[in-house]
Amino acid sequence: MNAMLPQGRMLIITDGHNDLHTAKTAICLVRYRPQQVVAVLDRQSAGKTCQEVFGVGGRIPFVASLADAPEADRLVIGIAPPGGKVPRHWRPIILEAIARKMTIVSGLHDLLRDDAEFRQSAAEQGVRLIDVRDNDEHDVANRLGIREDCLRIHTIANDCSCGKMVASVELSEGLKRAGVDAAFVATGQTGILVAGGGCPIDRVISDFVAGAAEKLVLANQQHQVIVVEGQGSLFHPRYSCVTLGLLHGLMPHGLVLCYEMGRTTIFGMESIPLPPLEKVVEYYETSANIMHPCRVIGVAVNGQRFSDEAVxxxxxxxxxxxxxxxxxxxxxxxxxxxxxVLGLKKQLRFR
Amino acid sequence: MNAMLPQGRMLIITDGHNDLHTAKTAICLVRYRPQQVVAVLDRQSAGKTCQEVFGVGGRIPFVASLADAPEADRLVIGIAPPGGKVPRHWRPIILEAIARKMTIVSGLHDLLRDDAEFRQSAAEQGVRLIDVRDNDEHDVANRLGIREDCLRIHTIANDCSCGKMVASVELSEGLKRAGVDAAFVATGQTGILVAGGGCPIDRVISDFVAGAAEKLVLANQQHQVIVVEGQGSLFHPRYSCVTLGLLHGLMPHGLVLCYEMGRTTIFGMESIPLPPLEKVVEYYETSANIMHPCRVIGVAVNGQRFSDEAVxxxxxxxxxxxxxxxxxxxxxxxxxxxxxVLGLKKQLRFR
Known part of the structure; x- marks a missing residue:
């Protein structure tokens, strides 16, 4: 698990990559950490507000350069592009941010610290590079010390990038409002930035994914309920490995199924159709029950592309x-x- | 995928760890690379033959020290211990081997190159450290360029450490004897040492497991049939992530189910019972068919602990x-x- 990330005043860069899926890190930070976001850097949208561009974030401004947000002390890479690389035209901006002594925060698979130019510049300036996905997980699951008085809820999906993190945060906040001692547990780069900690499970060595998931449970089971963010999908040709390791390591009691309304094919592999939701529920329940009794208890519909009535x-x-x-x-x-969740908690006679 | 490993004259060390499961790397090398194995180093068994100790390997001797096998030019770590660490009392032997200019070959999770003392000694002596599990896989699966005239066979199991590699090698050799252009494709440290190449899939970053598996298919599909070694089990709490990523990345046409006769609980987690084989077949077929039509075509029974009649x-x-x-x-x-396999090949009308 990552140590807690230091808080700060963020400038988020999305320059040229403002669509709802690619800019999901930026959008979630603006949604859940608005008090820390000074501005978003995108030259095409400069002068607009986050509310206008993202539909969330109120008056947080878009700016055109680092000089337009002098109070920011960190530059956060605000995108999750396929391939996980820093766009080439961002390199001079990142180097300028390092020269301005800003901490650089990235959740990309390509680590900042593996980039010789960034590493050298940062060393010269005494600047910190924070790679949220970096980890040194090396423990297998052991099934030891797991308490059966903490209710484990996990978000799952028919596909990747369809709102599992948002559903997990909103559900844990809703539980808190209902008087439950609940915690959101992050497993992806965006969730970790929002929560200030967690485990970047999709970058853990495959033999240790279930072990890393188990450690998330052990570290958070003092709460009455934990809502652990899911990753990928058991139906995604690329990421099903991550999803099953997380599911089996967490041994959830209840699952919340997430999907994006209107989507019909696998994200990033549009020749492959999505399965019917009934099949999704059935296969997840079968898979989870190999390790621990579990069932799907609700559905989080992501209707971002449709009208209120249609949703x-x-x-x-x-x-x-x-x-x-x-x-x-x-x-x-x-x-x-x-x-x-409260119904399941009562049914299982949890505290 | 790993580059081909250099061939050589091996001294295999198993000192103090000669049981059938822990010493599986040594036993498989003695079984499938006998012409390259000079001796096995284990002080307690020194003077005996591999046939006497392992039940395979003929007159390959056990020796008590490096000095007893002067013609060996490489020392191979012959065990796969839980935790993946070099036993402490082996350290002076490994350092002596480095001083003797022997290449050191290891398939452990703890990499030789991450050990400061080994690294420094090797650098001083100009000796090579080969970490079979080391890899730099960073590609997701793409489903591009896969030929539908190469039959993909994959070994699966109800548990880990039950004979998937042996079944895969024997099946591919049997296919060759039957006149088929078949290839064994290795996915674990022992298989890679036997085959001289492959991918250490359980040490690949979880996001890239399916991509690495797909690359194994792309690299070997010039053959009529490939038999790809399975890893772990969908029913193992620690390793199911590895197993599903491999299964989904390979998109096999046929599966061979392996199990060890007499085993009733999960290997390394003896409080957890193994599921019935019917359930194993059903869940693997369901899981594989998410990505590609596939069925279980046969069973490889590992009867090593029983009599001919019982097996x-x-x-x-x-x-x-x-x-x-x-x-x-x-x-x-x-x-x-x-x-x-020939029946499936005919049924699917493959070349």
């Missing part, structure tokens, strides 16, 4: 089809899912 | 229960599995 109709229809409570946590709030 | 009865009984051909490839040869 309400979708939630009703899917809820009926699957026999599960369904809501869009951003539009409707997470209360239906909070109720589902 | 024959087990094969007959399990074959009837599952409706699949079953054999112990070491005792009976792999012909039943060869026939099953």
């Amino acid at each position: 309400a109709a979708e939630c009703q229809q899917v809820g009926r089809r699957l026999g599960l409570p369904a809501c869009d946590v951003i539009r409707h709030g997470p209360e239906k899912l909070v109720e589902a | 024959a009865a087990e094969c007959q009984q399990v074959g009837r229960r599952l409706g699949l051909p079953a054999c112990d490839v070491i005792r009976h040869g792999p012909e039943k599995l060869v026939e099953a």
Whole structure:
């Protein structure tokens, strides 16, 4: 697990990559850490607000250069591009930020510290490079010391990039509002930046994924309920390995199924159709139950590309089809899912 | 994928760790590379032969020191201990081997090159340290360029350490004897040492496991049939992540189920019972079919701890229960599995 990340005044860079999926790190930081975000750097959107561009973030401004946000003390890479590389045209901006003594924070697979030019500049300036995905996980799962009085909830999905982190944060916040001692547990770069800690599970060596997941449980089970962010999907040809290791290492009691409304094919592999949600529920439940009794207790519908009316109709229809409570946590709030968690907690007679 | 490993004259060290599971690397090298093995170093067994101690390897001797095998030019770590560390009392022997200018070859998770003392000694002596598990896999799966005229066979299991590598080698050799252009494809440290190449899939970063598996297919699909060694088990709490990434990245057409006769609990986690084989077949077929049509075509029974009669009865009984051909490839040869592969090849109308 990562040590807690230092807090600071962030300038987030998304320059040229402002679409809803690629800029998801920026959008989530603006949503969940607005008090720390000074501005977002994107030359095309400079002068606009985050609310105008992202639909969230109020008056946080877009700026065109580092000089336009002098109070920021860290530059955060705000994108998760396929391939995980820093865009070439960002390199001079990052080097300028290092020259300005700003800490650089990145969640990309390509580590800043493995880039000779960034590393040398940072050393010369005495600047810190923070690679959120860096980790040294080297422990297998052991099944020792796991408490059966902490309810483990886990978000799962039919695909990657469809709102598992947002559903997890909203659900844990909703549980807190309902008086439950709940915690959001982050497993991806964006979630770790939002939470200030967690484990970048998709960059852990495969033999140690379940062990790293187990350690997240051990480190957080003092809470009544933990909501652990899922990664990838058991149905994604690229990432199913990450998803199963996390699922088996966590041994959740309850799962919340997330999906993006309107999506019909695998994200990034559009020739492959998504399976029916019934099959998704069935395969996840079968997979989870190999290790621990578990069932899907609710559905988080991500309706970001549709109207209020269409999303309400979708939630009703899917809820009926699957026999599960369904809501869009951003539009409707997470209360239906909070109720589902409280119901499971009561049924299992947890504290 | 690893570059081909250099061939050489091996001294294998197992000192104090000669049981059948821990010494599996040594036993497989003695079985499949006998012409390259000069001796095995274990002080307690010195003077005996490999046949006496391991039940395989003929007159290859056990010796008590490096000085007893002066013609060896490399020292191979012959064990796969839980935790993946070099036993402490081996350190002076390894340092002496370095002083004797022997190449050191290790498949352990703890890399030789990360050990300051080994690294410094090797640098001083101009000696090479070969870490078989080291890799730099950084590509996701893409599903591009996969030929549908190479039959992909994959060994799977109810548990780890139960004979998937041996079944894979024996099956590919049997196919060659039957006139098929077949290849064994290694995915673990022992298999890589036997084959001279492959990918140490359990040490690949989780996001890239399916991509690394796909690259194994792309690199070997000029053959009519590839038999890819499985890793771990979908039912193992520690390693299911590795197993699913490999299964989904390879997209096999046919699976061979391996298990060790008499084992009732998960290897290394003896409080957890193994599932019935029917459930194993069903869950693997469901999991594989998410990505590509696939079925289990045969069973490789590892009967190493039982009599010929007991193993024959087990094969007959399990074959009837599952409706699949079953054999112990070491005792009976792999012909039943060869026939099953040829049957699938014909059914799918492959070249």
